Amino acid sequence: MHPLPFSLQLLNACAALLLLLSFAMLSQRRTVNLVNLLAVQGSLLVIATLIVAWRTGQPHLYVSALLTLALKVFALPMLLHRLIRRLNVWWDTEPVINPSGTMLIGLLVVVFSFGLAQPISAVADTAIRSTLGIAIAVILLSFLAMITRRKAMSQVVAFLSMENGLFFGAMSATYGMPMVVELGVALDVLVAMLVLGVFFFQIREQFDSLDLYHLESLKERD
Amino acid sequence: MTPLAATTQLLEIVGAALAAPAFLGWVNQCRAWLQNRRAPSLMQPYRGLRKLLNKDAILATNASPLFRAAPYVVFATMLVAAAIIPSMGTGLPMSTAADGIALVGLLATARVFLSLAAMDVGTAFGTLGARREMMVGFLAEPALLMVLFVAAMLSRTTSLPLIAETLAGQAPALYPSLAFTAVAFLLVMLAENARLPIDNPATHLELTMIHEAMILEYSARHLALMEWAAALKLFNYACIGFALFVPWGAGNEASGPIGLLLAVPLLAIKLAIAGAALALLEILSAKLRVFRAPEFLATAFLLAVLGLLVHLLLET
Numbered sequence: 001m002h003p004l005p006f007s008l009q010l011l012n013a014c015a016a017l018l019l020l021l022s023f024a025m026l027s028q029r030r031t032v033n034l035v036n037l038l039a040v041q042g043s044l045l046v047i048a049t050l051i052v053a054w055r056t057g058q059p060h061l062y063v064s065a066l067l068t069l070a071l072k073v074f075a076l077p078m079l080l081h082r083l084i085r086r087l088n089v090w091w092d093t094e095p096v097i098n099p100s101g102t103m104l105i106g107l108l109v110v111v112f113s114f115g116l117a118q119p120i121s122a123v124a125d126t127a128i129r130s131t132l133g134i135a136i137a138v139i140l141l142s143f144l145a146m147i148t149r150r151k152a153m154s155q156v157v158a159f160l161s162m163e164n165g166l167f168f169g170a171m172s173a174t175y176g177m178p179m180v181v182e183l184g185v186a187l188d189v190l191v192a193m194l195v196l197g198v199f200f201f202q203i204r205e206q207f208d209s210l211d212l213y214h215l216e217s218l219k220e221r222d
Numbered sequence: 223m224t225p226l227a228a229t230t231q232l233l234e235i236v237g238a239a240l241a242a243p244a245f246l247g248w249v250n251q252c253r254a255w256l257q258n259r260r261a262p263s264l265m266q267p268y269r270g271l272r273k274l275l276n277k278d279a280i281l282a283t284n285a286s287p288l289f290r291a292a293p294y295v296v297f298a299t300m301l302v303a304a305a306i307i308p309s310m311g312t313g314l315p316m317s318t319a320a321d322g323i324a325l326v327g328l329l330a331t332a333r334v335f336l337s338l339a340a341m342d343v344g345t346a347f348g349t350l351g352a353r354r355e356m357m358v359g360f361l362a363e364p365a366l367l368m369v370l371f372v373a374a375m376l377s378r379t380t381s382l383p384l385i386a387e388t389l390a391g392q393a394p395a396l397y398p399s400l401a402f403t404a405v406a407f408l409l410v411m412l413a414e415n416a417r418l419p420i421d422n423p424a425t426h427l428e429l430t431m432i433h434e435a436m437i438l439e440y441s442a443r444h445l446a447l448m449e450w451a452a453a454l455k456l457f458n459y460a461c462i463g464f465a466l467f468v469p470w471g472a473g474n475e476a477s478g479p480i481g482l483l484l485a486v487p488l489l490a491i492k493l494a495i496a497g498a499a500l501a502l503l504e505i506l507s508a509k510l511r512v513f514r515a516p517e518f519l520a521t522a523f524l525l526a527v528l529g530l531l532v533h534l535l536l537e538t
Contacts, residue, residue: 006396012396012398012536013396013398013401015536016399016401016536017398019528020402023524027521099517100516100517103520103524104524107528110528111531114534114535134536
């Protein structure tokens with residue numbers, strides 16, 4: 001085995017922890033803990049971005065790390081915590097599939113995404129291209145988390161973690177997106193969060209619950 | 223076989239058999255301190271064994287020869303397992319006979335005999351314990367195998383002493399795969415040794431017990447052997463953990479007799495730390511419902527497989 005430079009080892013460890021966090025989110029039943037895990041995921045992203053910025057010497061990555069820190073570690077979790085308090089949704093209901101089953105499906109998803117990433121990382125020329133598979137896995141696992149949840153709140157958290165995965169993927173494939181795109185996405189996420197917050201209140205108003213299965217009653221019956 | 227290798231081998235077997243009850247006693251002592259109780263002496267397990275060995279054995283009238291043979295089989299299996307785990311030195315002549323996968327098989331043999339003996343007399347408790355033990359076993363075994371596979375892939379061999387030697391000789395680096403498998407191994411160790419989140423080692427006659435339920439029918443020397451074997455199993459698991467995750471300090475051919483002499487106190491220090499950590503972990507966790515045990519072990523399996531995948535993706 002060839003020894004990697006320490007910064008790359010640290011980056012790989014961050015990537016592995018991100019993957020582990022995705023599984024933790026997949027199995028977590030308490031919405032509050034889910035939000036905390038999202039904040040931890042955000043801080044790991046900040047660390048990873050800082051390492052990449054230091055390695056490549058690209059100043060815009062420092063800005064993007066700062067943006068991630070402000071938005072994903074502080075602003076969004078705080079917003080979500082406030083929403084949880086005001087909507088009083090501390091727990092998710094039993095997920096659609098039992099946790100062990102979800103985990104096993106998650107493992108298959110990871111194998112699939114590692115296979116998917118192989119040809120892409122072969123073409124990419126960044127030093128951290130091997131973490132691309134983990135980024136794709138994080139995206140797909142968040143997707144799985146969205147599918148297996150019933151409450152709107154948990155789905156939104158999973159959606160945000162998907163965005164984190166995309167961010168990590170962009171970083172490992174091309175050392176981050178252009179600054180304009182990044183700013184746009186950050187703003188989009190923030191606005192989406194605010195709009196969704198309003199939606200939560202509307203959904204609860206209508207159905208007295210945040211369980212999205214109630215939305216099916218909007219279908220026309222015949 | 224060099225004299226040094228023979229000494230190491232002999233020291234490992236005798237040392238494991240003699241030190242295992244002390245290790246169990248140390249864990250109990252730490253638990254007592256953490257619970258603000260007066261701790262039993264470190265010698266307490268030895269006193270228990272001596273007391274049991276001096277008593278007359280009583281057998282159920284319908285006990286078969288299997289019931290009598292099981293304690294000896296279980297104890298012998300654990301001794302053989304101790305012989306192939308590189309706890310003090312890596313130059314083990316017996317380890318060429320069995321590698322890591324065979325070690326898992328050895329532990330499974332012990333489990334099968336223990337469970338069969340528990341069902342042999344036909345009491346409800348024994349059968350219940352045996353069934354639970356098999357449930358825990360069939361979930362923990364794949365996880366343990368996966369842990370061994372990750373270590374084997376890192377060092378390109380399945381022989382435990384060679385794994386320990388390769389891992390100890392590697393340049394220090396961050397291995398996320400090893401970190402994941404270490405956690406997985408810890409979960410497997412807790413489940414397999416009937417420790418707290420899965421089984422409570424401190425209680426008898428509780429509906430939730432697993433290990434204690436299986437040995438309820440044993441008395442005197444049979445019970446002594448069973449308890450000694452359980453202590454040995456915990457000792458063995460700790461030593462497997464050291465071999466895979468803290469492999470530094472085991473003696474080998476190169477370091478000679480001095481290396482072996484240094485390895486013994488080093489192992490004692492490692493065991494003391496591991497025992498205290500185990501006690502702390504047990505204090506902090508509450509017993510899981512039996513139906514949550516599959517989830518616990520699925521987590522262990524998941525972590526081990528993730529370790530394998532991360533190794534394949536990041537470390538090759």
